[in-house]
Amino acid sequence: MTYEITNPPPDLAVLVKGRLDTLTSPKLESELEPSIAKASSLVLDLAGVDYLSSAGLRLLLTLQKRFKREGGSFKLRNIQPGVMEILRMTGFLKILSVE
Amino acid sequence: MNVAVTLQFPAETQKLPLVLEKLDAHLLSAGCPEDARMQLAVAVEEIFVNIANYAYEGKPGSATINIKADAHKASVCFADSGFPYDPLKKEDPNIEQAAEDRPIGGLGIFLVKEMCDEVHYERRDNMNILTIVKKY
Numbered sequence: 546m547t548y549e550i551t552n553p554p555p556d557l558a559v560l561v562k563g564r565l566d567t568l569t570s571p572k573l574e575s576e577l578e579p580s581i582a583k584a585s586s587l588v589l590d591l592a593g594v595d596y597l598s599s600a601g602l603r604l605l606l607t608l609q610k611r612f613k614r615e616g617g618s619f620k621l622r623n624i625q626p627g628v629m630e631i632l633r634m635t636g637f638l639k640i641l642s643v644e
Numbered sequence: 645m646n647v648a649v650t651l652q653f654p655a656e657t658q659k660l661p662l663v664l665e666k667l668d669a670h671l672l673s674a675g676c677p678e679d680a681r682m683q684l685a686v687a688v689e690e691i692f693v694n695i696a697n698y699a700y701e702g703k704p705g706s707a708t709i710n711i712k713a714d715a716h717k718a719s720v721c722f723a724d725s726g727f728p729y730d731p732l733k734k735e736d737p738n739i740e741q742a743a744e745d746r747p748i749g750g751l752g753i754f755l756v757k758e759m760c761d762e763v764h765y766e767r768r769d770n771m772n773i774l775t776i777v778k779k780y
Contacts, residue, residue, distance in 0.1 A: 566664075567657055567693045596682055598689045599752040609743045627682045634758045635751055636739030 557584035562593030565601030574604050585617045592623035597631050609641055620644050647674040647713045655696045655705040663692050674713035680780035683759040687776055690752035691722050699726025721775040729772055730765045
């Protein structure tokens, strides 16, 4: 998994590539934390993400709860078909904002 | 091509990339299509990580993974000698809840059940044996 901050906070945008799994999802969360702490909105571009397990879902739900609680906005962009299917089967498409 | 292989790994989450790499190589040579390979990899991750995190309660242990696959179907059987645990008895999460009400976690085995055509658990010879089957 690699990522690139394409827009700095407060309107944070991050392009993610690779797998969001048990090992990489906590890494992404902790490395983005300093930027997220300064952000009022976050867009995760998942154009390069071809794999999402429950650890990735955990990260998305954590971010959704956090931005909602703090009155910010959290959106996903460019979701690939395999990842979209996992979001659908777990009900996440109903609780996440997709651009 | 028919594939039948048995692999053994230390039950440690750090071994996950190796487990998934081996799985993908065998599924690819069996002729399993890309979308099914991804779903099988997610299912295998969820089960392997469960074994690594919980089966041996922090003590060293191993997980044996048997893969049988052809161009239409794959079955993956996991065996561990950890504490008796049937993950299928865990209640499914409520996927209709609002984000603020949804608990963080608890989706791993639910995903396995959603993505596979069959999931079986048995306790045999002091082992936890979990088998998943996916058709494609």
